[in-house]
Amino acid sequence: MELKIAVVGRGTAGSLAAACITKIAQAGNEIELHHIYDSRIPVIGVGEGGWPSLVGQLHEVTTIPHDQIQLRLNATRKYGVKFEGWGQNNRDFTHYFTPQQVGYSYHLSADLITELLEEATVAQHIDTKVRNITKTGQSAIVDFENKPSESYDLVFDARGFPKEINPEEHMGISFIPTNTAIIRRCPPIFGLSGKGPYISPTYTRSIARPHGWVFIIPLTTHTSYGYIFNRDCSDIEDVNSDFDDLLEIEGIREFEKRAVIQFPNFVHKKMYEGPIARIGNAGAFMEPLEATAIVSAQIQIGMVLEMRQNRPVEYWNSDVKVINNFLINRMLGFGLFVGWHYSCGSKYDTEFWRYAKQRIWPKHRLSPDPENKEINALSKFDAMLDLLKQPVIDEKELTRHKILPVSSYAQISHGLGYG
Ligand SMILES: Cc1cc2nc3c(=O)[nH]c(=O)nc-3n(C[C@H](O)[C@H](O)[C@H](O)COP(=O)(O)OP(=O)(O)OC[C@H]3O[C@@H](n4cnc5c(N)ncnc54)[C@H](O)[C@@H]3O)c2cc1C
Numbered sequence: 001m002e003l004k005i006a007v008v009g010r011g012t013a014g015s016l017a018a019a020c021i022t023k024i025a026q027a028g029n030e031i032e033l034h035h036i037y038d039s040r041i042p043v044i045g046v047g048e049g050g051w052p053s054l055v056g057q058l059h060e061v062t063t064i065p066h067d068q069i070q071l072r073l074n075a076t077r078k079y080g081v082k083f084e085g086w087g088q089n090n091r092d093f094t095h096y097f098t099p100q101q102v103g104y105s106y107h108l109s110a111d112l113i114t115e116l117l118e119e120a121t122v123a124q125h126i127d128t129k130v131r132n133i134t135k136t137g138q139s140a141i142v143d144f145e146n147k148p149s150e151s152y153d154l155v156f157d158a159r160g161f162p163k164e165i166n167p168e169e170h171m172g173i174s175f176i177p178t179n180t181a182i183i184r185r186c187p188p189i190f191g192l193s194g195k196g197p198y199i200s201p202t203y204t205r206s207i208a209r210p211h212g213w214v215f216i217i218p219l220t221t222h223t224s225y226g227y228i229f230n231r232d233c234s235d236i237e238d239v240n241s242d243f244d245d246l247l248e249i250e251g252i253r254e255f256e257k258r259a260v261i262q263f264p265n266f267v268h269k270k271m272y273e274g275p276i277a278r279i280g281n282a283g284a285f286m287e288p289l290e291a292t293a294i295v296s297a298q299i300q301i302g303m304v305l306e307m308r309q310n311r312p313v314e315y316w317n318s319d320v321k322v323i324n325n326f327l328i329n330r331m332l333g334f335g336l337f338v339g340w341h342y343s344c345g346s347k348y349d350t351e352f353w354r355y356a357k358q359r360i361w362p363k364h365r366l367s368p369d370p371e372n373k374e375i376n377a378l379s380k381f382d383a384m385l386d387l388l389k390q391p392v393i394d395e396k397e398l399t400r401h402k403i404l405p406v407s408s409y410a411q412i413s414h415g416l417g418y419g
Contacts, residue, residue: 002030003308006142006150007123008130009158010037012047012110013280013297015117017156019061020301022121024309034152035123036130036142043114044160044281046183046261048217048224049078049204049291050105051403052097053298058113062120070197072116074221075106076190079201081290083415085208088344093415094203095290098405107202107217133157133276138316140275153275154308156301160281165264173265173332175339175364177356178212178287180231182243183258186223206289207246208346210353211239214246215288225255228287231262233352263287265335269369271327274320277304284331289341292334295403299330325374332368332377337404337412339364340381344416384409385419 007018018035025031058069070077080096087093097103129145133155140155165172190198198220205216212229227243247255267284271277279300286292307323308316342356369375387393387406397406413419 002032003153004032004034004151005154005156006034006036006140006152007156007158008036008133008142009156009160009280009282010035010039010114010118011043011158011160011280012113012117012294013282013301014156014158015114015121016057016061016294016297017158017279017301018121018123019117020305022123023061024305025122029309033121033123034126034150035121036126036128036144038129039127041129041160043110044261045110046181046224046226046259046288047110047291047293048107048219049081049215049288050108051291051295051298052103052105053403054105054294057298058116062116064116067197069116070106073106073108073112074219075108076198076202076218076220077104077200078107078204079104080203082203082205083208083341084205085347086206086213086341086344087346087416087418089415089417090347091415093411095408095411095415098407100407101201104201107204107219109219109221130159135273135276138275154304155276156304157276157278157282158280158297161264161285162266162268162282165266169270170264170266170268171328171368173267173286173335173339173368174366175361176265176287176335177233177339177342177352177360178228178230179263179265180229180236181259181261181263181288182227182229182236182239183261184225184227184243184247185256185258186225186247186252187254188220189218189223191220204291208348208353209242209246210348210350211242212352213289213346214243216250224258226288228289230352230355233355236260267328267331267335267368269328269372270324271300271331272304272320272324274316277301279304283327286331286335286338289338290334292338296331296334299403300327303327321374325372328372329375329377329380332375333380333404336364336377336381337408340418341412341416344418385413388413389419 132143143149211234217224271283280297345357
């Protein structure tokens with residue numbers, strides 16, 4: 001049976017979904033793929049740090065050698081995140097990917113990754129605005145601005161952030177204290193030497209500052225700086241002034257102002273509802289402290305495609321709830337991990353850090369959706385923290401969770417001085 005699939009959106013999430021579907025079609029599955037986007041609506045254009053699974057997946061879907069991919073993305077190899085000034089111990093620490101100093105991802109150009117994925121995609125391209133995507137039985141109807149509606153077996157909605165957070169559709173992640181980013185672009189720190197990729201280990205730096213924190217992401221063509229803060233807590237002029245101070249300390253004389261981005265921290269209550277899958281920033285988002293967005297899109301796309309390929313049609317309906325809850329719990333799990341970084345404050349005793357530690361983090365014990373009894377992300381998060389208190393951690397627990405293993409929790413816990 002031929003499947004008719006639409007991907008709506010050409011940001012990182014939509015482009016990755018379209019390339020993954022192409023791969024499945026090329027393996028002999030009958031799929032008609034429509035890649036729909038409105039070229040008048042820009043992609044968010046940030047998102048420059050990944051997780052290790054991205055390295056393998058980009059190679060798998062593009063079949064381009066790793067070195068070439070790295071060069072095409074102006075990428076450096078990211079081995080983890082270096083935290084400066086976080087926690088109560090007044091010491092800097094690193095969250096390494098697993099295995100430590102072996103597992104790496106990329107710091108990459110958000111624009112170039114979509115280009116790379118587009119090249120690996122075979123689809124009918126439709127450049128127009130989508131007005132609505134609605135579920136009708138086993139299908140999804142896509143309504144366009146200037147052409148007749150079409151029906152699909154499966155639609156990946158990758159249209160980016162929802163216009164507003166609405167409690168009927170979304171659960172807010174109330175325990176994350178930030179909502180705005182100021183992005184600046186500075187000259188590269190690590191350049192290319194010769195024709196090969198830059199292979200020395202690099203790290204995202206995450207520097208605690210009085211109004212929040214600043215990421216420093218090194219690419220071979222530029223370095224990306226982002227000040228993440230709460231616009232309800234701090235005045236943007238004060239944040240810009242502190243940003244200037246930091247750049248001066250870092251010895252940066254020139255920079256380009258890129259964007260000020262307001263973001264919601266949320267999870268869609270229906271990330272997967274059978275014929276519609278909401279992925280990327282349309283499905284969930286949380287501030288970029290641990291760069292969880294691209295890896296979240298990888299999980300969302302992988303889970304939905306895996307299920308559609310391997311489960312007999314008669315289970316598709318009954319699987320919806322299970323898959324949706326699985327995805328919600330994974331996203332909330334990332335949210336808890338990210339929010340926890342604020343639990344011990346930082347070296348700054350400022351309004352923002354008091355607010356983050358004393359008022360916002362304690363909210364993590366409240367259910368984000370009391371109506372959904374299948375939400376168990378908090379009990380899983382507590383179980384990981386309990387595991388750290390064990391005198392000896394069982395061998396099988398060490399490798400049980402691939403993306404956020406117990407070693408990640410241990411590094412953050414020790415680094416922050418938690419417990
Ligand atoms: C400050 C900041 C830093 C970040 N850093 C990282 C990081 O280090 N690592 C990481 O993994 N992620 C990071 N992210 C997340 C990053 O934004 C996402 O990973 C990524 O860009 C996914 O975006 P998207 O594809 O879901 O949406 P977008 O990039 O917003 O793309 C949306 C697409 O949908 C199309 N579209 C929208 N509406 C319509 C419509 N009505 N009809 C047709 N088409 C439509 C647009 O044209 C566009 O193609 C960061 C985010 C922020 C805000």
